[in-house]
Amino acid sequence: MRANQPNFAARVDAALASPTLKTAIDRTTGTAERNRARAVAAWPDFQAARDLGRDIRAHVVNNIDHYLVEFERNALATGAKVHWASTSEDACRIVVEICRAAEAKSVTRSKSMLGEEIGLPHALEAAGITRVETDLAEHIIQLAGDPPSHIVWPALHKTREQVKELFAASHRDPGAMEDVESMVQAARRELRAKFMAADVGISGANFLVADTGAVCTVTNEGNAELTTTPPRVHIVTAGIEKLVPSTTHAMALLRLLVRSATGAELTQYTTFHTGPKQPGDLDGPDEFHIVLVDNGRTNMLADGLAEMLRCIRCGACLNHCVVYRNIGGHAYGGTYPGPMGSVLTPALDGLPAARDLAHACTLNGSCQEVCPVRIPLPTLLRGWRDRSWREGLEPSSVRTALGLWKFVATRPWLYRLATAAAVRGMRLFAKRGWIEAMPLAGGWTRHRGLPAPSGGTFMQQYQAQKRKAR
Amino acid sequence: MSRERILAAARAALGRSGNPDAGAIRAEAARLVAGADRGRPPRSGTLTERFIERLTDPKVGGTVEQVASLSGLPGAVRAYLFTHNLPASIALPPDPALTALDWAGIATHHRIATDEPVAVGLAACGIAESGSLVFHSAPTAPTLHNFLPLHHIVALDTAKLLEWLEDYATGPACGGRAQPRNVNIVTGASGTTDIEGRLVRGAHGPGFLHVVLFAGG
Numbered sequence: 015m016r017a018n019q020p021n022f023a024a025r026v027d028a029a030l031a032s033p034t035l036k037t038a039i040d041r042t043t044g045t046a047e048r049n050r051a052r053a054v055a056a057w058p059d060f061q062a063a064r065d066l067g068r069d070i071r072a073h074v075v076n077n078i079d080h081y082l083v084e085f086e087r088n089a090l091a092t093g094a095k096v097h098w099a100s101t102s103e104d105a106c107r108i109v110v111e112i113c114r115a116a117e118a119k120s121v122t123r124s125k126s127m128l129g130e131e132i133g134l135p136h137a138l139e140a141a142g143i144t145r146v147e148t149d150l151a152e153h154i155i156q157l158a159g160d161p162p163s164h165i166v167w168p169a170l171h172k173t174r175e176q177v178k179e180l181f182a183a184s185h186r187d188p189g190a191m192e193d194v195e196s197m198v199q200a201a202r203r204e205l206r207a208k209f210m211a212a213d214v215g216i217s218g219a220n221f222l223v224a225d226t227g228a229v230c231t232v233t234n235e236g237n238a239e240l241t242t243t244p245p246r247v248h249i250v251t252a253g254i255e256k257l258v259p260s261t262t263h264a265m266a267l268l269r270l271l272v273r274s275a276t277g278a279e280l281t282q283y284t285t286f287h288t289g290p291k292q293p294g295d296l297d298g299p300d301e302f303h304i305v306l307v308d309n310g311r312t313n314m315l316a317d318g319l320a321e322m323l324r325c326i327r328c329g330a331c332l333n334h335c336v337v338y339r340n341i342g343g344h345a346y347g348g349t350y351p352g353p354m355g356s357v358l359t360p361a362l363d364g365l366p367a368a369r370d371l372a373h374a375c376t377l378n379g380s381c382q383e384v385c386p387v388r389i390p391l392p393t394l395l396r397g398w399r400d401r402s403w404r405e406g407l408e409p410s411s412v413r414t415a416l417g418l419w420k421f422v423a424t425r426p427w428l429y430r431l432a433t434a435a436a437v438r439g440m441r442l443f444a445k446r447g448w449i450e451a452m453p454l455a456g457g458w459t460r461h462r463g464l465p466a467p468s469g470g471t472f473m474q475q476y477q478a479q480k481r482k483a484r
Numbered sequence: 485m486s487r488e489r490i491l492a493a494a495r496a497a498l499g500r501s502g503n504p505d506a507g508a509i510r511a512e513a514a515r516l517v518a519g520a521d522r523g524r525p526p527r528s529g530t531l532t533e534r535f536i537e538r539l540t541d542p543k544v545g546g547t548v549e550q551v552a553s554l555s556g557l558p559g560a561v562r563a564y565l566f567t568h569n570l571p572a573s574i575a576l577p578p579d580p581a582l583t584a585l586d587w588a589g590i591a592t593h594h595r596i597a598t599d600e601p602v603a604v605g606l607a608a609c610g611i612a613e614s615g616s617l618v619f620h621s622a623p624t625a626p627t628l629h630n631f632l633p634l635h636h637i638v639a640l641d642t643a644k645l646l647e648w649l650e651d652y653a654t655g656p657a658c659g660g661r662a663q664p665r666n667v668n669i670v671t672g673a674s675g676t677t678d679i680e681g682r683l684v685r686g687a688h689g690p691g692f693l694h695v696v697l698f699a700g701g
Contacts, residue, residue: 042681057525066523069516079494080504092663098487150687151678167678174680198676198684205688210598226663236631236674236689239666243627254490259513265649266523276677278543279525280614280649283631283689284669292665294623296578308486312493320497 022370025345030461034173039342042170043333049277050330050384057273067270068388070263071324074255075315078323081224081257082306088227092289094302099132105307106137109216109249112303113143116247118213124233124241125149126218127165127327128253131349131362132309134216146208148237150201157184163343165350166275166329171342205237215241215299217287219252220271220326221264222304228288229304230264232272232281239285248287248299254306255323261286267326270386274328314361322357322394324387331381331391337374346371353381353391360398369407372398433471440467517650524613524648531612531645532697538615539695544672545685546615546693553698557639558587560696561604564637565590568692575603575633579624582606582639596632603633603690609644611652614671617695618652621666630668636690638670641700 029035054060074081086096099105113121121143123129135156138145147156151169155162157180162168169177177197181188185204191197217238221230229250231238242248258264272278291298314323332338332352343351348359348368356371372395381391402408408416422429443452444466451459458464469475517523527534539546551560565572572589575596576582582604583592596603605625607617617638621627630636646652652669656662674689685691 038680042677045677045681059523059526063523063525066516073512073516076498077504077509079491079498079500080506080509082491082494084506098490100486100489104486148688149678150676154678167681169678170681172679177679194679194682195684197679198687202686202688206598209688228663228667234674235676235678235687237687239627239631239668240688243631243666254494259510261653262517262650263513265653266517268649269523269525278671279538280616280669280671282544282671282674284616284671286663286667286669288663288665288667290665292621295621295665296623296626297628298621298665306490308490308493312490312497315494316497 022345022347022374025347026341026374027460029341029345034176035171035342036340038171038173039339042164042167043339046166046276046329046333050274050333051277053273053277053279060273063266063270064386064388066266067326067386068324070258070267071326071387072321074257074259075320075323078254078257078315081259082254085222085224085227085257086306088225089289089304090227092227092302094227094289094304097303097305099305099307099309102132102307102309105132105251105305105309106134108305109134109251110137110141110143112247112249112301113138113141113214116214116301118143118247120144120146120208120212121214121216122146122148122209122212122241122245123152124215124217124231124238125152125168126216126251127162127349128218128251128307129216130162131253132251132307134251146205146212148205148209148241149233150198150235150237153201153205154180157181161344162349163351164329164332165327165352165354166332171344209237209240210244212241212245214247214249215243215245216249216251217242219250219256219304221258221267222252222256222306223261223264223286224257225260226286226288228261228286230268230284230286232268232284234276234278234282236283239283242287242299243297246299247301247303248290250287250302250304251307252304254308254311255325271326271328274330274384274386310362317361318397319357319361319394321389322354322361324389325354325358326387327354328386330384330386334380334384336376336378336380341374346374353395354389357389357391357394357398365398365402365405366407369398369402372396372402430471430473434474437467437471527613527647531647532642534612535610535615535645536697538612539672541615544615545675546672546695548695548697550697554581554639554641554700555585556698557582557604557696558585558590561637562589564635564694565602568635570602570635573602574637575600575629577603577605577625577629579606596626596629598632600633602635602637603629604637605629605639607638607640607644607695609646609652609655610640610642611646611649611669613648616649616669616671619666619668619670620664621668622664627666627668630670631689633690634686635692635694636673637694637696639696639698642697643700 154169290302338352360368448463676687
């Protein structure tokens with residue numbers, strides 16, 4: 015799914031100009047940040063757990079060929095059918111073919127970012143199959159026709175007032191919806207019968223357990239199991255990097271995933287799905303299909319992005335990113351926003367189309383500090399900047415400006431002169447410590463104030479400190 | 485075709501010349517999780533106390549009561565229905581351990597309705613670390629009973645409480661051909677924070693989870 019404006023700067027402008035977006039982002043990411051901090055504070059050895067998480071994921075990525083074959087063998091033994099897809103087109107074709115063979119008219123779907131990545135919603139619609147998104151947030155954005163704006167809370171850009179309008183316009187029995195509780199009840203009523211009437215249920219996978227052939231899903235709403243249990247067919251679409259050696263390894267990662275995402279100890283519903291209905295079972299699917307999707311992952315492994323394949327999609331890097339919290343998810347233009355998205359999108363969509371994302375970062379390192387599997391996100395982002403420079407993708411304005419900066423920065427006397435002049439110049443535009451407008455700073459000041467320099471330049475302050483120390 | 489292409493690309497990227505050494509990989513995977521306390525959160529109190537503390541944490545949202553034995557379950561259910569002003573009718577899975585109990589005064593049925601008010605179930609085991617209940621799908625334990633009711637009342641034998649998530653993972657019910665089609669690890673009542681980050685109960689699964697602990701021995 016792609017945002018409307020083709021160009022990153024235009025999308026950022028639109029996001030910053032929105033009167034409600036910043037508030038909406040802050041409400042959800044602020045809560046997530048506080049809850050995560052509380053969960054981490056209650057676990058003195060959390061850093062050791064992160065080391066373990068990193069080691070497990072690195073071990074899987076380094077042996078992904080072995081684990082793919084082991085998972086396939088064990089999944090087949092449970093009665094599952096395993097499909098392999100090199101590209102997103104292959105994956106969508108396989109899913110649509112399974113749906114057609116099942117003569118499916120209605121498909122329920124439990125939130126899966128991989129599904130978004132491969133364009134599955136669009137492929138189902140193009141095939142004339144009714145798609146029912148069952149995660150509350152996915153339900154909201156399906157009604158709104160929006161792409162997701164966060165990997166854990168896809169509808170965090172919507173305010174309660176907007177949700178109420180959407181439900182009132184489309185639900186058969188929306189009720190009065192005076193508060194968030196009654197909106198959730200309205201969605202429960204609306205989706206209940208659809209869960210039971212679907213011909214096929216499609217889910218993603220949080221983990222693929224190699225030694226049992228099981229697929230692990232986590233939700234807080236319970237929509238995954240209501241999606242996968244009633245229909246005749248359950249289809250799982252999963253990235254090949256989702257493997258874990260055993261259920262024990264999955265448990266160690268679940269502790270990290272949930273704390274990092276929402277601050278809870280465990281999601282409300284953690285389910286291991288193993289094959290189709292067994293003899294005598296009163297419910298469950300007759301067919302169980304698993305589609306293993308590469309879509310650029312083996313290229314990432316070959317291109318120095320193996321560390322990114324450790325990602326368990328918790329969203330903590332988004333919640334702690336100063337850029338994400340100002341511009342929201344849609345401005346990034348890809349399936350995955352925030353720091354992890356800025357590393358993934360150039361790999362998935364190509365660097366020429368996603369060159370700007372590597373620059374949408376202050377390199378403050380917060381994302382790396384909270385990553386449960388210690389992905390060096392700032393380093394990987396710098397890698398894309400470097401590659402963009404080497405491949406000549408940076409526009410001439412950037413090249414000229416950097417050339418000028420290099421000329422000044424390699425002459426310390428000139429650098430000090432220039433920064434001292436800039437500090438004095440900026441103060442001329444300041445009112446009560448803030449700059450509302452200044453030549454060359456329109457890109458910043460159009461949507462927010464720029465703090466005026468409070469002291470002198472770094473070197474002036476450094477010299478003053480030294481004098482004091484004497 | 486895709487299968488061979490993906491595996492070849494992975495092997496080329498990893499610089500493998502022959503087949504991976506499965507024994508060495510398995511040994512390395514086992515070593516990673518071998519340290520007993522590596523990557524586990526702190527704990528305090530007895531097993532049952534820890535389970536109750538986690539289950540009743542506001543983030544989990546469960547309620548709990550204790551009875552002497554499983555035969556005390558119908559009485560606890562009756563009191564729950566009365567307190568919550570619910571009809572005296574419950575969905576009950578066809579589990580002989582449950583159907584053999586004295587349900588006098590309560591109508592029971594096995595087929596669960598789409599908007600069932602109350603279902604009563606029996607957990608396969610519990611996990612103290614997270615206050616979780618574990619359900620195994622079986623002919624006597626349909627999966628939908630854990631997800632369709634608004635109120636879910638669950639009996640749990642305290643002798644089946646486990647300390648850590650890994651204790652379940654390495655136990656006899658997990659792995660191999662014995663693994664049930666669905667293992668549902670249920671941690672509290674259904675919730676969502678999808679609208680403005682506000683926690684609301686009863687999104688799609690049960691809005692209320694009540695655990696009746698009994699000493700089975």
